[in-house]
Amino acid sequence: MIGVTTTPTTTGGPPRSPARRRRVDSLLVLCVLLIAAMVWQDRVVAALDAPALRTGSTVFVAVCVQAMPFLALGVLISGMIAAFVPASALRRVLPRNTAAAVGVAGMAGLALPGCECASVPVARRLMQQGVPPAVALAFLLAAPAVNPVVLVATAVAFPGEPAMVLARFLGSLATAVVTGWLWVRIGRAEWIAERALRRIVPRPGASRWAVFAETARHDLVEAGGFLVLGGLTAAVLNVAVPASWVTSLAGQVALGVVVMAVLAVVLALCSEADAFVAASLSALPLLPRLVFLVVGPAVDVKLVALQAGTFGRAFAVRFAPLTFLVAVVCGVVAGLLVLGGAR
């Protein structure tokens, strides 16, 4: 109840004066920016001519180009949910018991064949339609990690190790479900920014398709910016982290687990590609590489940027470390059980 009275003070800032905002129009700024970029194109290109910057800019564009289709898929699904799936339908499908619903949501992750960028806007709309946050978050974590495309990719990348696929599936599913259960216990509604749950209220006469188009456009524009931020971070780290760090870890399982977990966060690979990267790090035992595969889809820099933008910073600073810890533990346990040791 206190939450009701405090929320406005936590979110309401003094409104800016209309006069001041009129002066700098964003459309004008955009035009000036574009013209400036065209006029000084040669200088910009020349400034980026250092080899490291060239490699970094290629990786940056690559991450953006690779992830945009998945984000677009995600916002289309999110628009569909907002426009066509009434909250009552979701409530009927999910078990009443939140803890049971978390498990269902984890298994539902099998159905969305995309990578992590697609699941963030979808989870947001699920919350908006009255799905408990813990359940939507379990779906958010499970969808990119346990879907068939990712599991097949893992099987292809580790041809001699079918146990790796099972270990990854169990580790990732456990991460999603355990995090969901923990969120039921410790999560607080006010950590999630109010804007994430704002429902689009169509005026009378607005068609469902209008709601769909507007929701998708809005999600794409906002989340897209954070995806770009994440891509930028990943590109910088991709170029800055020397590959020799990893190969020097051969034989040190405990340290390897920690380093590979951190590497999964900073590299921000697509969950459909990370298995191949993990397979290539043949100097390391299987266990650290499994942890890499379990942590990557659950938490990485571009995902944290996306979540902070979608659900708010207060949410992201709690959710990211929580998921990281849970994913490392689940990965190690799944590895010890399924792979039978560090190997």
Place this chain on the structure above:
Amino acid sequence: MRRETQNVVLALLGGALLKIAWNGTYLRYVKPGLFPWLVATGVVMVALAAVAIVRDVLAARTGRAVPAPACAGDHPHGQPEPSDVAVSGETETPARLARTEASSAVEARTASDTPAPEDAGGRERDHEQGRDHEQGHDHEQGHDHEQGHGHGHGHREPRSPWLLLLPVLAIFLVAPPALGSDAVNRAGAGNDEAARQRSSGSPMFPPLPGGDAIPLPIGEVVTRTVWDDSGSLDNRTLRLTGFLVRRDDGRPLLARMVIRCCAADASPRTVLLSGGDAQLAGYAPDTWLEVVGKVVPGSGRASVDHTPTFTVESVRPVAAPTDPYE
């Protein structure tokens, strides 16, 4: 960024994706298989922007100030934008600081709450949270509307869409090249990934086609030297296409990058060029070359990071292939 500008940026981004799909430069960044997805995404972005623009124009014509669902659904009114994630080292505004303080006060309060008892309690609390939440939500909306409409234009515009300009500018103005020698040198020593790949796959290699100067991918040269004990490459003249790389110590390599998904996960495939120093002297790193020669049998050992030695017979510069990756 206001709504109209967002739409322009969204259309630009969609256009950028369509452009790289159209002129084939998307192959510098991703696999050929992404082509239909890329086109679809570009079309979706342009279409969403166009629909929003058309609706805005129609709404303006019929005299409605704001298009129907936009008001409630568009950017949050009177509350911090998503960009409070420290987009670019901006200084904290007083309003933002006040907000952070207030929210930590809330945390302090909630932290001191008595912990809920076991199972049933947890569920109950969940319900309560939900209710709290719902009411907070309603209240908040009322508050916003009051603010938004009371001041005529109390919207605070999200700043994160500005970041969408970065890939647009990068694609239209810079058009970053495919990964080259810098990426090879950055990736470390050798062909460990290629070497690993075959270790558990099928040990059988199909026989090479007959004839002279057989074109072969560098990745296959590596796997065959490392894993094929039948010596299928011995005394065969091969034609390899790749770009020139100079190691720090000046050794020349011929290389191709291999990508699985996008350039962020690329790994190199390399052969060491020997005996062609005079012919290679005139070429700068990253020059695309077609090199004819023979693999030194048994040269791709683990001690040299699975990098086979390739004896150069002739070198000729070629145009970069459409798909720079193997």
